[in-house]
Amino acid sequence: MTSDFTQLENFGHSLKSPSYVIQPHTAEDIHQAFRYARKAGLTVAARGGGRSYNDAALNGGGIILDSSVMNRILKWDKVKGRVVCEPGVTLQQLWQRVLPDGWWPPVVSGTMFTTLGGCLAANIHGKNNFRMGPIGEHVLEFTAMLPSGARVLCSPSRNADLFHSMIGGFGLLGIFLSITLQMKKMQSGLLEVHAWPTRTLKDQLTSLEQGAPRFDYIVGWLDTVTIGHGQIHAANYLHSGQDPEPQKTMQLSYQNLPSRLFGVFPKSLLHYFMTPFMTNIGVWGINTAKYVASLRSHTFRQPHAAFHFLLDYVPFWEQSYGRAGLIQYQSFLPKETALAAWTEMLALAKARGLPAYLGVTKRHRPDKFLLTHALDGFSLALDFKVTDSNRSRLSALLQEFDRIVLNAGGRFYFAKNSETTKATAQKFYGKQTLSKFLKLKKRCDPQRILQSDLYRRVFAE
């Protein structure tokens, strides 16, 4: 088996971690990688699209199983809407396969370049978490390989404990081999989108809470430089009859994101022009302009892909954050404590001169997965630019954020936060949950072959 020593990065380009990268083609290749690792005394982690903002898919000095070659859609039943995929299948492959037949993945992330293996490992949520839960709730069954080479078949009723812990288990219990998902029936390739401005953070959270029961999707943009200005985008599926030409709007040609701005300017170059604006003043200017433009409430129809995959609208946007990259800090708070806690946090960030350059809010509900990040409340995701001179100040700020979030009964999500410590994780998961997870780890992987940088930072005993 050949492996390449490769300098891998997180999605935000703020962390480097070299690993021996192996691309398995089959389950047998994965088994062989485990045997090789055991012999060489190395650890193994899985990596899909590499879209995590933190160290979830990094394993410095160890082996990385890159799932990108195991990307076949094995079975697609367009009558029942059931699909069986290998773990390296991306959301892009998936929606492009199912939409022309009138279906859509029930839960998608903000980028379509994530793989299903990664989506399950992180148990991703979309802008409809309050309604549809995380992606794990739409998994009918999956098979996974344990480091011993044994295969396990899991569903909500079979090996239920493994089902609810491998989904959201960040690849630390086993490696997904195949995943069976239920798609959602569509009557149109369009969504009806409503956009309206919010003046304060309180406004925004109220909009999310009151809007959620009326919409299929809802998401807020928060200007964290001025604190409070923002905009809500809420969307509903179209019912049969509302779209005069559903066959046409569900075609891929109707959905694909344009690759050029105004039909001429290649969007793949756009991020170079964004770089100069990635400063406190530049972002203030952009946010203010964006808010002014959003003051007009309006309703429009938008293709699914354009509504969901905002992160793909400007390719390589994450490179505009410069040499030291960016980090994302996402906190989940109960609806009772969210406003006070975030008001305090955002004021603190502003006072320290460390405003987040992007703020996104969502509405959530709890789920039954062991390492769940969701709760009955809201989430706020904040993007911070990292520079050589702000690292220690930003680190101090985030430590205070952690304290505020923990005191407010909040949670964190390990596809995002990169600075959370073991002690913090113990507090919000609770000792019982964590020891339950580690017990399962012992059962599935007694030699602790499956390790990532995230595992060593947060989970390892």
Next chain:
Amino acid sequence: MTDPYKIPPSTPLKPRKRTIVIGATGGIGAALARKLGAQGFSMALVDRELKSLQVLCDEINKQAGETVALPYAQDVTEYKSISHSLSKIIAELGGLELFIYVAGVIYFPGPEEYNFQQDLKMVEVNLLGGMAWLSEVAPLFQAAKSGQIVGVSSVAGDRGRIGNPGYNASKAAFTSYLESLRNRLTRHGVNVITIKPGMVRTSMLTLPGAPRPVLTVSAEQAADRIWKAIRKRQQVVYVAGIWHWIMLVIRHIPSFLFRRVSF
């Protein structure tokens, strides 16, 4: 497998560069290890004796306030175990950005003495150990398209003089090996630095038969200069800088004269 990871994790806001120092308890090696510890590196310190390594690691870790230095007792002439040691060290550090070979020995033969056993030792430590380690490190850095290699050679490698044929030969060969690596690896984004110390006030200069010290620098000054070379990604550096000019002259002394001089 027990969890070997004693080094704190590297995060975007607390990034750690990782280094291996071979020959870490020697004069220049120890000074350099202390310097890199103060610069926030995590490091594996390799030398023959575990005890003195532990003392050095304790000192560096205490200074840093956390575990940043790990001791590895290994002789550079145990060529066969290097591959395994390297992958183990990289796994425990979580990566590798900088590799430093500063192991070296010197014996001073009398002006008319030939001692093959001593020559063999010098070639093994000064040259073959370096080649053995770098044969493992170079392909990794080449594949990763990044990394820095520092080899500590000597001004003694610039000309073969009457005093110490074995030492001159070992250092000349190491200088040449590093130059080859530089020519191989620069195109892959890897920086190879050759350090050529003149006289550094370490135990080497107190050995019987050692030459009279001239233009010396302290080990700390040498470490500072090497750190500057690492920071600036330089290529060939004389320590102290004056040796650059001295050796420029010496390199150009024609043989018919060089045969007659007494140094």
